[in-house]
Amino acid sequence: MNTQKPITKVAIVGGGSSGWMAAAMVSRFLGPQLDITLIESSAIGTVGVGEATIPPIRTFNNVLGIDENEFLRRTGGTIKLGIEFENWGRQGDRYMHAFGDIGRNLGFTGFHHYWLRGQQSGEAHNYWDFSLNYRAAKNHRFQPLETIPNTPLCGLVHAYHFDAGLYAQLLREYSEARGVKRIDGTIQQVHQHPDTGEVTELTLADGQQLDAELFIDCSGFRGLLIKETLKVEFDDWSHWLPCNRALAVPSETAAQTTPYTRAIAHEGGWQWRIPLQHRNGNGLVYCSDFLSDDQASTRLLDNLDTPALGEPRPISFTTGRRRQQWHKNVIALGLSSGFLEPLESTSLHLVQSGIVRLIKHFPHRGLQSAVIDEYNRQSQDEFEKIRDFIILHYHLNQKHDSPFWRACRESDKPDSLLRRIELFRTSGLVFREQDELFSETAWQQVFIGQGLIPEDYHPLANELPGAQLTEFFRNLNTTFERTVDQLSDHDAYLQQHAKATL
Numbered sequence: 223m224n225t226q227k228p229i230t231k232v233a234i235v236g237g238g239s240s241g242w243m244a245a246a247m248v249s250r251f252l253g254p255q256l257d258i259t260l261i262e263s264s265a266i267g268t269v270g271v272g273e274a275t276i277p278p279i280r281t282f283n284n285v286l287g288i289d290e291n292e293f294l295r296r297t298g299g300t301i302k303l304g305i306e307f308e309n310w311g312r313q314g315d316r317y318m319h320a321f322g323d324i325g326r327n328l329g330f331t332g333f334h335h336y337w338l339r340g341q342q343s344g345e346a347h348n349y350w351d352f353s354l355n356y357r358a359a360k361n362h363r364f365q366p367l368e369t370i371p372n373t374p375l376c377g378l379v380h381a382y383h384f385d386a387g388l389y390a391q392l393l394r395e396y397s398e399a400r401g402v403k404r405i406d407g408t409i410q411q412v413h414q415h416p417d418t419g420e421v422t423e424l425t426l427a428d429g430q431q432l433d434a435e436l437f438i439d440c441s442g443f444r445g446l447l448i449k450e451t452l453k454v455e456f457d458d459w460s461h462w463l464p465c466n467r468a469l470a471v472p473s474e475t476a477a478q479t480t481p482y483t484r485a486i487a488h489e490g491g492w493q494w495r496i497p498l499q500h501r502n503g504n505g506l507v508y509c510s511d512f513l514s515d516d517q518a519s520t521r522l523l524d525n526l527d528t529p530a531l532g533e534p535r536p537i538s539f540t541t542g543r544r545r546q547q548w549h550k551n552v553i554a555l556g557l558s559s560g561f562l563e564p565l566e567s568t569s570l571h572l573v574q575s576g577i578v579r580l581i582k583h584f585p586h587r588g589l590q591s592a593v594i595d596e597y598n599r600q601s602q603d604e605f606e607k608i609r610d611f612i613i614l615h616y617h618l619n620q621k622h623d624s625p626f627w628r629a630c631r632e633s634d635k636p637d638s639l640l641r642r643i644e645l646f647r648t649s650g651l652v653f654r655e656q657d658e659l660f661s662e663t664a665w666q667q668v669f670i671g672q673g674l675i676p677e678d679y680h681p682l683a684n685e686l687p688g689a690q691l692t693e694f695f696r697n698l699n700t701t702f703e704r705t706v707d708q709l710s711d712h713d714a715y716l717q718q719h720a721k722a723t724l
């Protein structure tokens with residue numbers, strides 16, 4: 223399908239996080255060449271969750287020119303240095319997927335090989351003692367720190383927790399200032415070209431008509447254009463990731479806001495806790511085959527750190543992805559493009575990378591099959607790698623008394639994941655594949671944190687004489703300890719630089 227018609231008019235369907243993120247980025251980069259309209263329905267509303275992020279969100283905001291402190295003030299935001307996983311390997315276990323590096327690689331040899339050697343030779347240290355992010359998170363410390371002065375070590379790597387509705391509001395102001403038009407109305411009819419099947423026009427409940435050449439479907443789980451109109455099929459991954467429900471409830475803010483997300487496993491799924499400046503975000507993700515809605519609600523409300531500020535709100539979902547995320551003249555972003563549960567806070571990142579990919583592949587001179595195919599290939603690859611990383615958390619559990627966790631451990635896994643597990647188990651090797659989101663350090667933390675200690679390590683780690691290995695660990699330990707001691711308290715930092723103005 224190749225057309226020579228230049229694209230000048232774009233309609234964004236939906237004003238949740240994905241719609242406004244798309245509007246902001248597309249108007250920032252392509253604004254002068256395009257006529258952009260966003261349609262959202264206040265009658266339908268948004269999914270209203272999506273408050274924990276990963277570090278690339280900083281690039282997104284930086285590229286838009288949004289000042290970090292202003293952003294935190296406007297969204298009630300806090301700093302996120304990692305995700306703490308509680309009860310995932312075994313009941314009572316605790317580890318963190320801390321952002322940033324752990325330790326220091328020497329030459330070609332990753333730090334974890336030295337750590338593994340240390341474990342075997344009596345130099346046993348907690349792996350996370352060598353993570354600056356972990357130490358800062360657990361000590362409630364934060365301040366911007368790109369590198370540790372006078373060392374080759376990188377500093378803190380952070381993301382944010384924020385109020386999704388307030389972020390969308392901020393991006394709306396940004397986009398409208400760059401010419402994006404907004405319509406509040408409900409789309410009732412979608413018109414297609416009789417020959418090509420491309421979407422041509424939308425009719426709203428009040429009779430308004432909107433035509434465009436390119437449509438960005440940000441309409442949420444409903445997938446108004448990609449699913450309901452173009453009937454693009456969905457690859458259902460619920461046999462690998464069986465959780466299919468969530469309950470979300472805000473609660474009062476805690477006395478101290480932790481600079482990390484908590485993901486606490488329970489008998490039929492897990493619970494999140496996301497601290498904001500003005501409230502906590504909480505939710506329970508579960509599989510309805512193993513936990514009833516009533517049980518889930520009780521579990522959630524009984525396990526809040528602070529009093530609830532309302533009733534739990536149910537959300538149903540199916541894990542998987544749209545087979546083509548770009549079909550004809552429709553590109554799906556956000557929940558309409560697929561869904562991976564929020565265990566590693568990846569959904570907004572997928573929106574972000576989808577938008578960047580769209581800008582790179584933008585069909586200025588018309589639609590080209592080769593361009594669409596490449597966009598879809600990259601999107602699929604990205605989804606699959608993140609999927610494997612999330613499945614790993616469920617698979618590597620040793621909880622033998624729970625039917626849910628037993629099923630998660632024993633069910634089939636994608637070959638791509640099994641290969642990685644076997645490689646790490648036998649050799650300690652792990653590699654980041656091209657353009658993959660999660661780093662080698664991220665994979666190692668989940669492997670080690672959930673009890674998969676490799677049988678071997680790289681022999682190059684033996685080249686360091688024993689005394690130097692001891693010295694190496696001691697120096698790193700001292701450096702991280704001293705650095706953390708000098709950092710600001712997280713709450714004090716927010717109070718001074720980014721106190722919420724809500």
Ligand SMILES: Cc1cc2nc3c(=O)[nH]c(=O)nc-3n(C[C@H](O)[C@H](O)[C@H](O)COP(=O)(O)OP(=O)(O)OC[C@H]3O[C@@H](n4cnc5c(N)ncnc54)[C@H](O)[C@@H]3O)c2cc1C
Binds near residue numbers: 262275442
């Ligand atoms: C339980 C849960 C927890 C999550 N937690 C995280 C997290 O911690 N981190 C993270 O990155 N992501 C998270 N996500 C994902 C995140 O919430 C979404 O990726 C994000 O909110 C984007 O949603 P959206 O904009 O695609 O859809 P929505 O927010 O549902 O927005 C859809 C928009 O389409 C509009 N619309 C729909 N139909 C019509 C119509 N007929 N006419 C006009 N407008 C219409 C709606 O009004 C709305 O504006 C979570 C998701 C779930 C379900």
